[in-house]
Amino acid sequence: MSDSSSESTSRPVIYAVVASTFFVGFGGGVVFPILPNLGEVLGISAFMVGVILSANRWTRLFANGPAGALVDRIGTRKPFVAGLAIEGVATAGYVVAITSSVPEFWFVLARVCWGVGSALVFATAYTITADVSEAASRGTSMGIVRAGITFGFPAGMVLGGIVSEVYSNVAAFVLAASFAGLASVIAYFIVPETHVESADSSIKPWDLETTLPALTVGLVNFGLYFAFFGVLFSTLVLYLQVESMTLALEVGNFGIDYGEQGTSGLLMAAAALSGAVFTILGGKISDGVGARVPVLLVFLVTSCTGFAVLTLAPSLGTVVLGCVLIGAGQGGVGGPLTALLADLTPEERMGRAMGTNNVFGDVGGALGPLVSLPFADAAGFDALYAISAVIPLLAGGVLVAGIYTYTGSLSPTVDESIV
Template identity: 85%
Template sequence: MADSSEHPRSRSVVYAVVASTFFVGFGGGVVFPILPNLGEVLGISAFVVGVILSANRWTRLVANGPAGVLVDRIGTRKPFVIGLAIEGLATFGYVIAIRSAVPEGWFVLARVTWGIGSALVFATAYTITADVSEASSRGTSMGIVRAGITFGFPAGMVLGGLVSEAYSNATAFVLAASFAALASVIAFFIVPETHVETAGSSISPWDLETTLPALTVGLVNFGLYFAYIGVLFSTLVLYLEVESVTLSLEIAGYGIDYGEQGTSGLLMAVSALSGAVFTIAGGKLSDAVGARVPVLIGFLAISCAGFAVLTVAPSFGAVVLACALIGAGQGGVGGPLTALLADLTPEDRMGRAMGTNNIFGDVGGGLGPLVSLPVANAVGYDVLYALSALIPLLAGAVLVAGIYSYTGHLSPTVDESIV
């Protein structure tokens, strides 16, 4: 991988990537507290709501591969800036959707557009970070960037839950679109080219990274996104409604009662905030230990524990604890997992590797809402969350088996993993 000494502005570049992905992330989270309940008001079925929530991820299944190849061919700067701008345009599409006579069509179009933009952003953000970081600090750098993405998502959920209740759904969408526009401005003026000096030739959408490390990391990513985005975030607002779990506060003698949307937005934010904190902590820990696998296994176990807590008798405190644990597990895996992929991938294939990894994550995140909402209606939330607790355990088994097969070690050190 490229040595950070070649990039004297590496720290400012990483921080610019963090700021950009944070602000644009509002658009990714803003729909989750709003749309499940809005579906009933607008006459949108649970299945169609699931299609809307997962449409961006299904779009990325097609867009991730070409985005990764594009990065390896022409570099990171242009795809990053353009991807951020596309996501801003998609966020504004929510405003049109909510005022349209056919809102489901506009919501799907907006989420598809978001998927194209985010494919470019995700492929470039992690590749930029890999380019400007050394192996000894790569886990920390990846964790910081992933935390930026993660922080933006809960900020959008808080925005969607609280602003929609205090003002209107359209106001929440407009505010999110404004921040997304700011993200592309930051990237345009600060982020340089880090990946290639001259543009390559043709781009094939099927030119993916199919090595054992890429497939192993991708399968772990699949499981995490299926459980976290596909199950927890897609069902939480409905779970709160079924169990009558909402938040009530008393401030200066005034009582404040939050509905399911506001409460779910705050709980999702707690989960994602926990994830962002432990994303940085997990990355730093894997650098300090000098090995990624033990840290990954530990955080996968924490994610499992979080889903187990959701199966106990429902209470606001239990749900807060569960969301925090699931977020910590998801986040703690993020930094070391992308760092491990970078450790095991040649520099000139890094864009493809990140694109391939994103494909697996998007299959999980896209399949999750389509499965979790009907399953919850059929067998109940306790069974759904109990089954989801098994997913991190299976991901850990896949991780250990794949890394051992490739390196000959159950827990290779960072130096042993470097390509």
């Protein structure tokens, strides 16, 4: 098949995946301005809030491996559709939780279900993309899909913050559940099977990819998720409260004053939107230069710079700049990093490789809230963000060492990386 023919065939599939993951991303985005503030809203302890925030990632820690193996065993379509549907049910569970007399139980249960669904979605979305894309355009394709997932987050965070402020938290959760349900409908009718033609019963659910490329990429993913989701997203609303920092907008004779939840929703949306834009750019640039590692290092430094900015004299301007830089760094790494994993992994093991990569990311995302919330209480936010600035630099060192050990080159080209 020619490159142009392959491109025309793969694009509709990729865009269908983007549409599905975009809408389910609303469910993840809506909750972030609300959940960290549950201590005040429902009287839940800071530790329990951390458990709720991280429950989906701890669940994915155990679900990612089986999800990846399942993809290599039965294909991508059924797990993708099922994962989206499970996420929709989980989002509806937030409505039950916030109206319940035991909200902690229902929030944890909903987050556990979300973890199972998202393990299936993440394992399949990137595997579908790897299946239908060529090496020369893989970075761009991975960036587009990751951007679709990421764009859902800022839209959801803006809506979550504003709807919860103007109407109620319940209304925000109902809105999120509606969009998540729409995602599974789109996937059911549009997304085809791309990975296997028949089931392979020889693949075991615990069969992970433990090659050096998978472990290297996974460790980088660990650091990014720990810093971005585990630290920034879990603490931003509390940081704004400590600094008494909110946003007021004036449009003509009308003024809108956002509380901490609304302001944090807008700031996290700015970070996620920046990430989505640079996810596409990062993947496209890595295709253009024919190498992934230099692009990855530039964006890791960008993420480091963003956390350093947050430690400066607090003002809304510096917080906005810091969030945008952190988002750009996180996003810019996303496309080239998953493309690099696909470059170095045989197609028949890509599901398992993505499962391994997701395990590392979710360990980072799960540890983040458990560590960052108590640390911020004890040492302050400046110390927390200063330490977080070092994490992307350590990830860069791991990346260079792992790739050099495996390929014998500090910056292998795309052609040299293909298995």
